[in-house]
Amino acid sequence: MELEERAKNVRRRIIEMVSKSKSSHVGAALSIADIVAALYFSALRRTTVQAQERDRFILSKGHACAALYAALAEAGCISQEELDGFYIDGGKLPGHATLSCGAGVEASTGSLGHGLPIAAGIALSARIDKKGFRTFALLGDGECDEGSVWEAAMFAGNAKLDNLIAIVDYNKLQAFGYTKEVLDLEPLAKKWEAFGWAAREIDGHDLKALDSALNSVPFEKGKPSVIIAHTTKGKGVSFMEGRIEWHYKSPDPEQRRRALEELQ
Amino acid sequence: MRRAFVDALLDIAKEDERVVVITPDMGFSVFERFREAFPERIYNTGIAEQNSVGIASGLALNGKVVFVYSIVPFVTMRPFEQVRIDACYQNLPIKLVGSGGGLTYGPLGPTHHSIEDIALMRALPNMSVLCPGDPIESVLCTKEAHRIPGPAYIRLGKGSGEPTIHESTPDFSIGRGIVLKEGKDANIISTGNMLENATLASGLLEKEGIGCGVVSMPSVKPLDLELVSSLSRKAPLFSLEEHSMIGGLGSAVAEFLSESGEHSSFLRIALPDRFCHEVGSQQYLRNLYGLSPEGIAKRVISRIK
Numbered sequence: 001m002e003l004e005e006r007a008k009n010v011r012r013r014i015i016e017m018v019s020k021s022k023s024s025h026v027g028a029a030l031s032i033a034d035i036v037a038a039l040y041f042s043a044l045r046r047t048t049v050q051a052q053e054r055d056r057f058i059l060s061k062g063h064a065c066a067a068l069y070a071a072l073a074e075a076g077c078i079s080q081e082e083l084d085g086f087y088i089d090g091g092k093l094p095g096h097a098t099l100s101c102g103a104g105v106e107a108s109t110g111s112l113g114h115g116l117p118i119a120a121g122i123a124l125s126a127r128i129d130k131k132g133f134r135t136f137a138l139l140g141d142g143e144c145d146e147g148s149v150w151e152a153a154m155f156a157g158n159a160k161l162d163n164l165i166a167i168v169d170y171n172k173l174q175a176f177g178y179t180k181e182v183l184d185l186e187p188l189a190k191k192w193e194a195f196g197w198a199a200r201e202i203d204g205h206d207l208k209a210l211d212s213a214l215n216s217v218p219f220e221k222g223k224p225s226v227i228i229a230h231t232t233k234g235k236g237v238s239f240m241e242g243r244i245e246w247h248y249k250s251p252d253p254e255q256r257r258r259a260l261e262e263l264q
Numbered sequence: 265m266r267r268a269f270v271d272a273l274l275d276i277a278k279e280d281e282r283v284v285v286i287t288p289d290m291g292f293s294v295f296e297r298f299r300e301a302f303p304e305r306i307y308n309t310g311i312a313e314q315n316s317v318g319i320a321s322g323l324a325l326n327g328k329v330v331f332v333y334s335i336v337p338f339v340t341m342r343p344f345e346q347v348r349i350d351a352c353y354q355n356l357p358i359k360l361v362g363s364g365g366g367l368t369y370g371p372l373g374p375t376h377h378s379i380e381d382i383a384l385m386r387a388l389p390n391m392s393v394l395c396p397g398d399p400i401e402s403v404l405c406t407k408e409a410h411r412i413p414g415p416a417y418i419r420l421g422k423g424s425g426e427p428t429i430h431e432s433t434p435d436f437s438i439g440r441g442i443v444l445k446e447g448k449d450a451n452i453i454s455t456g457n458m459l460e461n462a463t464l465a466s467g468l469l470e471k472e473g474i475g476c477g478v479v480s481m482p483s484v485k486p487l488d489l490e491l492v493s494s495l496s497r498k499a500p501l502f503s504l505e506e507h508s509m510i511g512g513l514g515s516a517v518a519e520f521l522s523e524s525g526e527h528s529s530f531l532r533i534a535l536p537d538r539f540c541h542e543v544g545s546q547q548y549l550r551n552l553y554g555l556s557p558e559g560i561a562k563r564v565i566s567r568i569k
Contacts, residue, residue, distance in 0.1 A: 099354050107325060108354050111345055117315045118350060121322015128284070128304060129326075148346075151315035158310075 003207045006074060007037035011236045012263050013070035013083065019256040021087035023095055027234040027246035028140065029067040031171045034205045035138060035229055036071040043214035045133070046075075055133050056106045056122050060115020061140035061169065065097040068105065077104040113146025115139065116166060120156045123164040123224075134217065138167045142174030145183050150195070157196020162218035166197070166226045169204065171233040173244055192226045204229025237262055265457075266363050266423040268399035270294055272406035273331060277302055280410070282329045288316040290334045290363075294423070313343040320358050321350035329357040329410065335369070336362030336378030336419065340385055351415040352388045358416075359409045360385075365395065365419040365456050366506025366535075370546040374539045378419070382455075383511020385417040386485045392438060393485040395419040395505075395513075397459030398429040401482050404436045408483075412438060421457035429459050429480075441488040447477030450564050451495045452533075454504040455481045455513040461550070462504050464557035469564060476564060487516050496527035500568050506555060509534045531567050533560055 010033045018026040036059075040046075044055040059068045069086060072078045078093075082103065085091025092101050096110025106122075109115050119137035126133055143149060156164050170188070172179050179185060189199040198219035202209040210229070217225045233247070234240030237259040251259055274297060277283040285298060285306040299306050309316040313334065320330040332339055339362045340347065351358040362381065369376035385393045392412060394405040402420060409416035434442045441453065444463065454462035462478045469476040479495065481488065495501055501521075503514040514532030521527050535553055542552055550556050554563060 107321075108349060111349050113314070114318055114346060114350055117318020117346070118322040118325065120315075121319035121324075122326050123322070124307070124319060125323045125326035125328055128323075128328075135322075148312075148314040148318065151310075151312035152318060155309055155312065155315055155319065 010070045019251045022250045023087040025063045028064040038210035040071045056135040058115045058119045058137040062096040062109030112143040113148035116152040123161045141170045153195040156224045164224040171231040198223040201228045204231035265402040265420045268402040272403040317343040317346035324356035333361045352390045360417045379508045392416040395456030397480045400430045408438045439486040441491040442480040444478040448475040451477040452502045465560035468561040500529045
């Protein structure tokens with residue numbers, strides 16, 4: 001199946017999940033749909049290697065977990081029944097990614113700024129054990145306000161962890177305003193470079209560009225890599241795109257119908 | 265206690281190659297021998313405690329058993345949320361080791377005192393809380409923390425200079441107290457670095473004709489409920505700790521006793537709910553706050569007479 005098809009399926013699953021459970025963060029999940037599709041259906045070495053050698057993926061922006069669960073369902077790691085229990089009384093999948101769901105989630109996240117330190121620790125353990133797998137961490141742009149992100153960035157640069165890859169979902173919107181106005185991240189690529197990382201900026205909805213960037217890491221030997229993925233919050237559903245309220249709202253039945261129609 | 269901890273850790277690391285040490289830039293004159301023996305298994309992650317616990321969690325997710333070492337506030341409070349989520353929620357083998365329990369760093373002031381750490385660590389699901397009372401208990405607690413699968417917190421006292429209270433290595437496992445002597449008139453349950461003063465207070469009381477027992481309770485969580493229950497039915501019971509009144513050993517014992525039916529009187533001997541603005545050594549501050557042997561004996565006498 002083509003990546004485009006996978007990404008569309010991930011988006012359709014996200015719409016179904018959030019409307020069924022009346023949960024929030026649909027905009028954040030749609031923002032990373034292409035990134036997780038490119039990871040799970042191209043970049044991550046998951047099934048062709050032994051379990052211990054699998055590439056790890058940490059969703060640091062844990063509130064966008066509908067996209068992760070959707071990708072894991074698309075990859076056959078989560079059943080439709082489990083997916084139907086997302087954010088629902090008695091279900092197994094809470095509104096922030098959790099290790100205990102036992103479905104291929106690599107770390108419990110949801111409090112921002114935790115994922116990159118954890119990913120750096122996993123990358124360090126791979127080096128200690130002389131294992132060849134890579135660790136990918138997906139961060140939100142608003143999440144980059146957290147000091148712990150930069151603690152980890154400094155550590156990974158200093159430790160020359162070139163088996164670590166960060167992806168920043170740069171959709172320019174955070175919980176209560178535009179990123180540029182709340183805490184401007186610019187110059188973002190230069191910040192990472194100053195911390196010892198090799199950076200590349202791409203269109204985070206261009207699957208070819210994502211595929212090519214994710215499959216050419218490390219960008220530089222001896223440096224961790226960061227992909228700054230320029231994205232649109234709510235991408236793929238016209239009336240959700242770039243609108244902050246879709247950080248909170250859940251589509252009603254009519255909005256669900258219109259969204260799924262657009263994602264045909 | 266710190267020296268005893270490092271000796272124990274070296275022994276453990278020789279046997280278990282999963283053991284890794286993470287330190288946010290602490291450990292001068294502590295970890296040199298470890299670094300010499302296992303250069304690939306100790307990392308100074310810089311003065312960045314949140315990241316340090318995050319790194320430890322990543323290592324633990326991939327099979328390592330990680331000891332994270334710093335001064336108490338910087339291994340419990342500064343990275344509290346990483347401890348809560350990364351270590352405890354994920355239930356990982358991360359062993360936090362804090363040096364300078366209670367008022368150890370007296371004249372450095374309240375930034376370096378640790379009088380709320382037991383309360384904070386005790387409240388976390390999956391976390392075990394171990395406060396050794398002397399160098400022998402320090403070794404025992406380190407081994408127990410390593411033996412159990414989940415997260416643990418070990419609260420050490422000074423680097424060295426604390427007396428060895430136990431004459432020989434007592435039987436100890438997590439969740440079990442250590443009875444040094446039973447008293448007919450009163451019993452003190454002490455945790456952490458108050459053990460010496462508990463025994464000295466017991467000696468002073470002896471001279472007054474009061475038989476006061478001493479029980480060491482390094483395992484604050486899980487607590488030895490059976491032992492607390494049996495002691496509470498025999499004679500007035502006292503808890504003793506260099507920690508705030510709120511949330512430490514005294515609270516743990518009170519929570520249990522208040523729901524456990526009949527028991528004799530119980531009194532917490534601990535620090536008041538305030539920052540310590542007076543400047544002085546551990547000894548000086550202990551005298552000021554009634555945690556000297558004399559102060560403790562006085563509290564016992566006024567309670568039981």
